[in-house]
Amino acid sequence: MNKKQLISVFRENDYRVTPQRLAICEWVLASEDHPTAEQVFEHVSKEHPALSMTTVYNTLEMLKKIGLLSELGFNMQPARFDPTTSVHINVICQQCGKIRDFKSESIKTQWEKIVSEILADSIGQRLDVYVICDDCKV
Amino acid sequence: MNKKQLISVFRENDYRVTPQRLAICEWVLASEDHPTAEQVFEHVSKEHPALSMTTVYNTLEMLKKIGLLSELGFNMQPARFDPTTSVHINVICQQCGKIRDFKSESIKTQWEKIVSEILADSIGQRLDVYVICDDCKV
């Protein structure tokens, strides 16, 4: 999503356009490694040295409300933020914590089939698979 | 799992048998509503008034190590403990937080099929489905 599209989304949802919001959203929505709030801060504060964690959390919360981001909570580890909002699998390395997404029509179809067998109306899901990734296996 | 079986499991894994451990494990392993550490404490401290949260956390950690319990971390909510360790779906009400398990051979088979398509060696999984439960729908 580019800057213009982001601005439209902000306006449609009655959020003001600020440089911090733009920078945070541009980076998080393009991220592929499920960053922590801290990592968002580290990266975006390079362009916005006065940035605060408060603004990072506020903005991530805004994206969740708009429906462009989901948050994965863990045990004794900071939350990870995931811009993939449709049905997908989070493949999580138990050793280094890296997460990569697996998304496909086939996964979506098969998952919806499983869910439809047990309930009528699901409003979302979180599918995690634990592995030891190739880098950690060596 | 009854008291005798528990004692065997403790001994096999080099953990000492204490009244607190027995009480906590008996209750958690029989629970069906994915209690929080606090709820475990509330319940077990009725029989063991001197019980501490430290012991609750220690014992839950022990059960995780033995492989009889898994922990579900969330965003801004205490962790929930789940004695169902095989493949199953956690159906979570987004309103009241209640969690119930769905477990079946069919779910297990279908899920393993999905996973085998994308990776060779998974060492575990967490499958959550979000709903608004019947009680909250009214």
Next chain:
DNA sequence: CTCCGTGCAAATGGTTTGCATCTTA
């Protein structure tokens, strides 16, 4: 008798909140 487990109290750390200042519309 030795070591592990328990319970208290204090520390931890990611996240939230209160508030004064600044910015957007």
Next chain:
DNA sequence: TAAGATGCAAACCATTTGCACGGAG
């Protein structure tokens, strides 16, 4: 210029840690 956003500092709270005492083996 009014309402909302930012940034700082302080609060929060589930969980972990340090340590002295007590109980299991």
